Amino acid sequence: MKIRPVILCGGAGTRLWPNSKNHQAKQFIDFGNWTLLGKTLERTKASIYDAPIISTNKKYLSKVKQHLRKNKISKYKIVVEPAKRNTAPAILSTALIKDIPDNQPLMFFTADHLIEKMSIFNKAINKNKFNLNENNIFVFGIKPKSPTSDYGYFLTKKIKGNINKVTRFIEKPKEAKAKEIIKKNGYWNSGMFYLRKDSIINNFKKYNPTIYRNCLAAVNKAKYKSNTYHLNKSSFIKATAKSFDYAILEKTKQINAIKLDIPWSDLGSWKEILKMYDKNKSKYVKKKNVFYRPWGKYTNLFEGKEFLIKELFVKPKGILSLQKHHHRAEHWLVTQGNAKITLNKETIIKKPGEHIFIPLEAIHRVQNPGQKPVKIMEAQVGSILKETDIVRFQDLYGRVSKK
Known part of the structure; x- marks a missing residue:
């Protein structure tokens, strides 16, 4: 039988x-x-x-x-x-x-x-x-x-x-x-x-x-x-x-x-989903979806319904702007290096394999204080998943939002 x-x-x-x-x-x-x-x-x-x-x-x-x-x-x-x-x-x-x-x-x-x-x-x-x-x-x-x-x-x-x-x-x-x-x-x-x-x-x-x-x-x-x-x-x-x-x-x-x-x-959980995308990212990477920034680069791996999976590459001493989002929350999974993360009034160090949740409207940034690149898998979750949904408060590269 x-x-x-x-x-x-x-x-x-x-x-x-x-x-x-x-x-x-x-x-x-x-x-x-x-x-x-x-x-x-x-x-x-x-x-x-x-x-x-x-x-x-x-x-x-x-x-x-x-x-x-x-x-x-x-x-x-x-x-x-x-x-x-x-x-x-x-x-x-x-x-x-x-x-x-x-x-x-x-x-x-x-x-x-x-x-x-x-x-x-x-x-x-x-x-x-x-x-x-x-x-x-x-x-x-x-x-x-x-x-x-x-x-x-x-x-x-x-x-x-x-x-x-x-x-x-x-x-x-x-x-x-x-x-x-x-x-x-x-x-x-x-x-x-x-x-x-x-x-x-x-x-x-x-x-x-x-x-x-x-x-x-x-x-x-x-x-x-x-x-x-x-x-x-x-x-x-x-x-x-x-x-x-x-x-x-x-x-x-x-x-x-x-x-x-x-x-x-x-x-x-998004942590497990990010692990899955990290393991299989070669299937999702396309050159046209790689975007270079003063702090390093990011790659858009997959956009689903109300979620976007990205990989961030933060070069040594690279610092992203201090920012918040009105329409999305984010999940970060560090896969390489030690990431120094600001979340509202807290500063947290996350090591490879560690995850952090960035709630809607939370003020946050990530920086790489080390000598080796930091890699982070990111899941953006929300109704608008565009770069326009960024409100910058501080930025080394002169990109602070005008009041």
């Missing part, structure tokens, strides 16, 4: 757009002729997988169908949620549709993750297919590249059959604590799950019968049309809004881990 991939595609992406009413869901953002949902759908074309099932909401249904057409996927099922109820009801109601036999292995992908080296990932999934039973759950751990508080972690111990049993989950620790966890061979918790349909049912019946009862009614009363299940609203809204972690993972003892050492990110 093949593995059925289920893609959870209901997230709103509000973390990336704190000041925007019309924020874009992360999985649909065009990052340069590709989207995270498109990459996720591409993954499901591997020979180990059956036709995908996508869990989404009414608002995103047309975008999901567009992506399926673009990726030439004609066999699929969509489960439409009538209200937001977090991942526990989403996972359960998707698993309950009649297309899935009880012992079918289900691989739950999140639509907004970036995963590389999929051959290693798929090999690990296939290998563990025979370790699935009617009660256990496999979660995916990623070997940390550095201590960070952006992700949760877990610890494991080896049990019979060379299986890694999860002994403890740690939710987004502070950096010092993360260093300790990594020393104990802790892994990032990727938030992807692998289990059989009967395991989902048995775990919900045991640990969250209310969610089970209401999701079952929502599926049984669903309207089915054009490969799409529209879940019954009156039943679904009675299901408690809970994450799968809180509803099930915190309660069951039968959690195992598949540990992977592959490039992975959920692109959940």
Whole structure:
């Protein structure tokens, strides 16, 4: 029996757009002729997988169908949620549709993750297919590249059959604590799950019968049309809004881990997005988008909807003007050298790998006090992303805005 991939595609992406009413869901953002949902759908074309099932909401249904057409996927099922109820009801109601036999292995992908080296990932999934039973759950751990508080972690111990049993989950620790966890061979918790349909049912019946009862009614009363299940609203809204972690993972003892050492990110912050562009910038650089300034140069790498990605190159002793913006906030990720940053009344030194957020209307500047160039990846986020949206207060090169 093949593995059925289920893609959870209901997230709103509000973390990336704190000041925007019309924020874009992360999985649909065009990052340069590709989207995270498109990459996720591409993954499901591997020979180990059956036709995908996508869990989404009414608002995103047309975008999901567009992506399926673009990726030439004609066999699929969509489960439409009538209200937001977090991942526990989403996972359960998707698993309950009649297309899935009880012992079918289900691989739950999140639509907004970036995963590389999929051959290693798929090999690990296939290998563990025979370790699935009617009660256990496999979660995916990623070997940390550095201590960070952006992700949760877990610890494991080896049990019979060379299986890694999860002994403890740690939710987004502070950096010092993360260093300790990594020393104990802790892994990032990727938030992807692998289990059989009967395991989902048995775990919900045991640990969250209310969610089970209401999701079952929502599926049984669903309207089915054009490969799409529209879940019954009156039943679904009675299901408690809970994450799968809180509803099930915190309660069951039968959690195992598949540990992977592959490039992975959920692109959940502009810092992670900037890292991704920095890693792949050769694909985006065009000579006509390089602009020279007295302090160095900048390169426009990619302009998306309400965001612009740039790389700044600040020469030794170079100083940008002290400035602010009315229409955009900025995220900076230092990739080379030590940057001296003014943010309102504060002066901060940022080293390679460190990030800083420049809010809308904040007075700021960057300078390079050192002997080596400073490089910064910048994300401008806002409604106007032009050089005209610069109000200068001080400038070594005579470019102060006239009052």
